[in-house]
Amino acid sequence: MILFISCCDFVMKLELINCLNNTLSEALVDSKNIIEKTVNIVSLGCPKNLVDTENMINDLESRGYKIIPDAEKAEIILVNTCSFVTDARKESIDTLLDLSRYKEEGNAKLLVGTGCLISRYKDTLPNLLPEVDVMLSTFEESRLGELLDGLSQPNVKKNNTTELIIPQSIPFREKRLTPRHRAYVKISEGCDHTCTFCSIPLSRGPQISRKPEDILSEITRLGNEGVEEITLIAQDLTRYGSDLGLKDGLADLLLMIDRLNKVSWVRLLYAYPTLVTDRLLDVIRDSPSIVKYLDIPLQHVNGEVLRRMERPGNIDSSRRLISRIREKVPGISLRTTFIVGFPGETDEEFQELMSFVKWANFDHLGVFSFSREEGTPSYNMDGQIPARIKNQRRNQVMALQKKISFEKNKSYVGKVVPVLIEGPSEQSPLVLSGRIATMAPDLIDGEVLVLSGSASVGEIVECCITKAHPYDLEAWEISVPPIV
16 A cells, blocks of 8 residues: 555645554564655756755664665665656656655565655555555655654554644754755745646646745855755746745845855856846845856747747847846856757747847757647647657757757867856876866766866866866866976
8 A cells, every 4th residue: 555645635634544543554664763764866857856865865774774775685665756758757757656666676565656756646646656665745855754653553444534734944954965065955845826827737736935044044054064066946936925025035035145155256146037026136246156157938029929928028139138138247157958849939939039149149959849748738738749740850050059058068178267166077097177166066967077176176276278168167276387
């Protein structure tokens, strides 16, 4: 049987469905005390999921659980799933099924699924994945340790009802899955937008902002731990604080973070285009610790396509936005994402997107082929585009952007810039990998290959850029002579 916990219609209540059957209860009671158990955790998906996983790890360890890297030896296996697009759902399900074998081949007594896939398919997954013993929705992850502790009690009540409290105060994460010198900080959860292609509201619910004092406290402690770079994340950073009654809440928050003077770089990911205010841009321009970098997922620029997406704007408003940002923040690095092959997208509409990409000259750009997401309005829209055409259009945009990126990178050659050292490069363990301020973490925007240097991981050092590639740069640390 399955213990299945989910967020019902994004209201503030949960029902524990079939909390325990006799077989599961007896198995847990006979296994002595579940607090002594070992746990293997797999985190899939985006940085927001990674933060959720870090919170679960810290909660479990505070209760005496031991997190181990070997799934075969673990008595509890947990997968934090993703459901953003079809490939992500497939990866989540395949991972759960693959790890379920350790209940026969290893020590596993419980397979736990958490995250977006569970939230989104709460009604169908129990029957589809009987291999998974415990399922928790996104907001119920905070109760994982409490739940597992309770399962070990022989007199646990069945069919409990509990209040779902979505925490705005997140405990400081003593252990993180990111390197010591950088961290993701989630400032809000959920999304209030109604984009017809997006499934995020189905799995993460409406906008819920954390209180500013809680965020500042977390960043202060991270800075005291030696973190050099903070990346602020949310489904929509620019709506931060709207549910708390704050006006221009993100700009206010950035000012307070900058005044802390605790970290060297503060980076913004995911800004909704119509909510990028002049005051926000002024704060980015004038605050020393706020990186001159902004990720604005435009999704498209043709007015008719955007209307079908239920997003505002057109190519003219998009041009005005990009021009205004660059005028207000000279030298800012801009990243965006586009969707090609949205239902009904004509050749002319696609060519309008191509002309905009050429004009905008983005520093970084990602392209998604439209993915039909069950439960979203675009799933059954007329004019679905064949996969072959979607892939062709994606390849055309990326080929154009590759040329733009290469030209952008060439402009760095000969310049001395600060580089944050990440560690040995995946391309060669003999070369250090780093990033300039205009590159986001986790190789989203490429890397700087430091061919000569002695800096330690987490240091920000001055480097001279010596060579450009389409997405990467080569450099040498100016305090160390280059290898000849």
